[in-house]
Amino acid sequence: MKSHASGHGSGTGGSAVRRFLSLALLPLPLLALAAVTLPAAFSGGGNRRWFGGRGEGQRAEAQAAKDAAAAAFYELDSAQRDLRISIETITAVDDSPPARGAVSGFTDLSARIDEVSHQYIAAVDAHDLDRDDLEASTASRARAELTQARDALNKVKDDLDRFTQGLGPLLDKAETQLARLAPAVERARQSLLAASNALDATRAAGLRADDLAARLAALAPELTRLNQGAGRHGVPETLQRAEHVARDAEAVRAEAERLPERAAETDRRLVSLRTRAQALTTRAEQVEPILSELRRRFTIACWQDLQQVPEQAAATVRQAEAKLAEAQAARDAQRWPDATSLLSTVRALLNSTDEAVSAAGNRLQRLNAVAKDPQDEIDRTRFAIRDAQRLAMADRHTPDPRHARPLDESVRRLELAIATLEGRHPDYWHFLSELEAVRQAVATVVSRIREERGTTA
The missing domain is CATH 1.20.58 (Methane Monooxygenase Hydroxylase; Chain G, domain 1)
Known part of the structure; x- marks a missing residue:
């Protein structure tokens, strides 16, 4: 046991010496690391811990x-x-x-x-x-x-x-549309509200505005879709719908606000056109005496085309009065587009009648003037021809044949027209018509010359 004990003791002492010598021979960093780890070794082993030095750096x-x-x-x-x-x-x-x-x-x-x-x-x-x-x-x-x-x-x-x-361009475009979305939808809602308020005010003034109410009601489903949002219908479609609703609602609002004035204007036109129709009836009755004088003093060619004026004028005035009655009925029923259309028809009928009735009086006046002294018409025409001839010769030694020929023809026509006055019963209306045609031909030549020369002088 003793020798065993001695041997054991000497062995233990040798191990301690070897450990001491090995520690003494270690490089300094490793020595420091060993000093740190020794307590664990002496405590009986277990997990090895390391700190400091290269390991800590890792x-x-x-x-x-x-x-x-x-x-x-x-x-x-x-x-x-x-x-x-x-x-x-x-x-x-x-x-x-x-x-x-x-x-x-x-x-x-x-x-x-x-x-x-x-x-x-x-x-x-x-x-x-x-x-x-x-x-x-x-x-x-x-x-x-x-x-x-x-x-x-x-x-x-x-x-x-x-x-x-x-993604910059795509994103900019998308953000622009999204930035427009909320304001566009809000504008649509505000436009609908304004249209509704204007319609209420119009009705309060005693105007039904049924067509405007129907147009506004047709926008209700679109408002529902707007309220459902872009998440359901998409941004582009929602933007388009908002613009459509705002535009149509704005049109309804504007028409509703104009409706009282439109009604007043329709009433004024009805009165005005009715008065005009009555005046034309009176004037048409005066055409027959004018025709009688034309027949008595001038050749048949001077008045033949006016023979049907009294009858046609009376018929046209009657037609205008019938349309006026229809327009009044449309106004009473507040069918504004129909009333406007009918009044436009009445005005066209009265305009044509006015021209026909005025033509008879103007004819007699012009024939009286030329029969008394045709020289004014002749001088007007000659002056027009000479003025055109001077323009054609400006900066030229000889006129352009394209201009000279029609001007020479105008001189010939003027002389022939003057010659027709030498008979016992001259056709003054032919004379007046021919000189008017000559002046028109001369004006055409003048316009062509100025166009070619690039001047309006």
Whole structure:
């Protein structure tokens, strides 16, 4: 037992000496590390702890790589969220091929983001950098994997930034439309309200405005669709619908506000046209005495085309009066478009009658003047011809045949017309008509010359 005990004691002492000598021979850093780990060794073994020196540097580098990868991950995640919002903005208003291409590109990018994100998460989960027993080699491997994950995250982030920049035109267009959406819908609602208020005021004035009420009621389904929102019907369609509703409601409002004045104007026109029809009836009755004088004093060619004026005037006035009665009925029924159309017809009928009745009186007046002294008409025509001839010769030694021929023909026609006055019963109306035609022909030549010379002088 003793020798066993001695042997045991000497063996123990030898081990202690070897351990002391080995410690004495260690390099200083490792000596310090050993000094730290000795208590654990003497306490009976167990998990080995290490701190300080190169191992602590590896842990710090791994932790720095982890922090950098985390920053890259969160930066990429934030950029992806922003990009998703941009894509949703674009798709809300645009279904064009470029917009569909943007959605496809975002889908591909999202798949790559998921891939590098899983790589990063796997690297983080694989290494607990806070463990007391973390090996230097494990820390070095963690740093490498986390650095690789960070680089992958940054590369995808760069690609995402370039993709986002390329969406600029699409996004600007989409944001512009979205910015227009809320104001457009609000304008439509306000226009409908204004139209409804104007319609109420019109009815309060005793005007039914049934057609306007029907047009306003037809916009009710459109308002319902507007209230359902762009999420259901799409931004472009909602914008178009809002503009349509605002435009139609504004038209109803404007017409409703004008309706009292329209009614008053219709009443004024009815009175005015009725008075005019009565006056034309009186004037038409005076055509027959004028025709009698024309028949008595002038040849048949001077008045034959006026023979039917009294009868036609009376018939046209009767037709106008019938239309006036229809217009009055339409006004009483508040059928404003019908009343307006009928009044326009009445005015056209009375205008034509007025011209026919006036033609008889004007004919007699002109024939009396030319029969008394035709020289005024002759002088007017000769002056027109001479003025055109001077223009044709301006800055020229000889006139252009294209201008000279019609002017010479005008002189010939004038002389022939003057010759017709030498008979016993001259056709003064032919004379007047011929001289008017000559002056018109001369005016045509003058216009052509000025056009060719580029001047209106």
